[in-house]
Amino acid sequence: MTDFTRRQISGLLGLGAVTAGLSLPAYAQGAKPRVIVIGGGAGGATAARYLAKDSKGAIDVILIEPTKKYYTCFFSNLYLGGYRDYSMIGHTYDGLAANHGVNVIHDWAVGVDGAAKTVELGSGAKISYDRLVISPGIDMKYDSVPGYSIENQDAMPHAWKSGTQVALLKAQVEAMREGGTFVMVPPPNPYRCPPGPYERISMVAHILKRKNPTAKIIVLDPKEKFSKQGLFVEGWQKHYPDMVEWIPASISGGVQNINMDTMEIETDIDTFKADAASVVPAQKAGAICDRAGITDGDWCPIVPATMQSRADENIHVLGDASVASAMPKSGFSANSQAKVAANAIRGALTGSRVFPARFVNTCWSLIEDNDGVKVGANYKAGEDKIEVVDKFISKTGEDEDQRKATYDESEAWYAAITADMFS
Secondary structure, X not given: OOHHHHHHHHHHHOOOOOOOOOOHHHHHOOOXXXXXXXXXXXXXXXXXXXXXHHHOOOOEEEEEOOOOEEEOOOOHHHHHOOOOOHHHHEEEOHHHHHHHOOXXXXXXXXXXXXXXXXXXXXXXXXEEOOEEEEOOOEEEEHHHOOOOOOOOHHHOOOOOOOOOHHHHHHHHHHOOOOOOEEEEEOOOOOOEOOOHHHHHHHHHHHHHHHHOOOOEEEEEEOOOOOOOHHHHHHHHHHHOOOOEEEEEHHHHOOEEXXXXXXXXXXXXXXXXXXXXXXXXXXXXXXXXXXXXXXXXXXXXXXXXXXXXXXXXXXXXXXXXXXXXXXXXXXXHHHHHHHHHHHHHHHHHHHOOOOOOOEEEEEEEEEEEOOEEEEEEEEEEEOOOOEEEEEEEEOOOOOOHHHHHHHHHHHHHHHHHHHHHHHO
16 A cells, blocks of 8 residues: 555544534524535535534534435445445445534435525425535436437446446346347546446456356447556456457447437447446536536536635535546545535634645556556645646556555545545
8 A cells, every 4th residue: 555545544534523413493593604515425425524523513514415325336336346245335324413413304405595595405495504515416418328318227227326226237237148248338528437437347347257258348438548548458458358349439430329129329330239238428517506506517617725616605516516627526536625625614614724725536446356456646726726736547567466455455445435424
């Protein structure tokens, strides 16, 4: 493990003071400044936790999240590949409530009135805020892939949001006929987890190598290059020779139509008949961002030093939904941005010290047993955008011990970040 990664992981494991529990009737009292956090993923859960524990009861923190158990998108590929049980990527919000006094409301946030500073819930209730954190993740642009739709997406699951679609995809891959074809259609940039589609290909290949070794994987990519490309291609050639065929849009002409009934994917060069498939459309910020009036196109511009929306200074936007410049859309990025935002919000509401914004991200990927690779960077807040300070990436040709150490590092990180989010 590198010194850089040790510092990241040990920082994630740090625990703070416990605050007293807060009750729902406190909503109307207004005795303390109130922060509402929409979305309980890597950005939202982390922001709620740090706001509550570091303010030591000086701020009312409300987390709005519809699901009672959150399944992480990061490491879902490892579940797909058989390295984790589904229960191992699921987490509850009990620790945030019991340990830090966060009021967790399991409901949908359906509207934001920035002028009145209120959030409307699916139940019809409205809650006022002094500051609002929005970390809603992504929504899919289903019509970006001709023939693909929300109504029949389960035939070719994108499995790109927290939920059970990844279990459906796993079952479909394992049920493929002998010698069948799996087709992966990755999304265009920008999208959640840049290496994710290619780790998914690796995990599907891992399954097929053992259960269906004559099967083929076709990758119909709208892009001409992708994250960690040299590392993945080297790994596919080493572990899954002749199984994976990557076809960029410059060769295929791109996906022209999908017939969901016949499982046929048409391009300019050929029609590919899939026995199982994963189609991941283009993406945009979660719908609540549009309703809050903080999007510019598909995403939400932010002030780098505070993660404040450029459209509303009382709203902070984290994670996938934000325009974070050099930072990729990843769970680690969202977690890092949440701490910057929490520090800025606490300073604004309580007068506490605000530290210069620093960010960090690493994306680990597993190619085969103990063959882990990574890419990452340190960042700072520039005047107009988040800027890279230094970066690193695994090298091709690394020995087995190094690759195993990288995989072990990723396991330690998962334990650390989920504790940082939910404990």
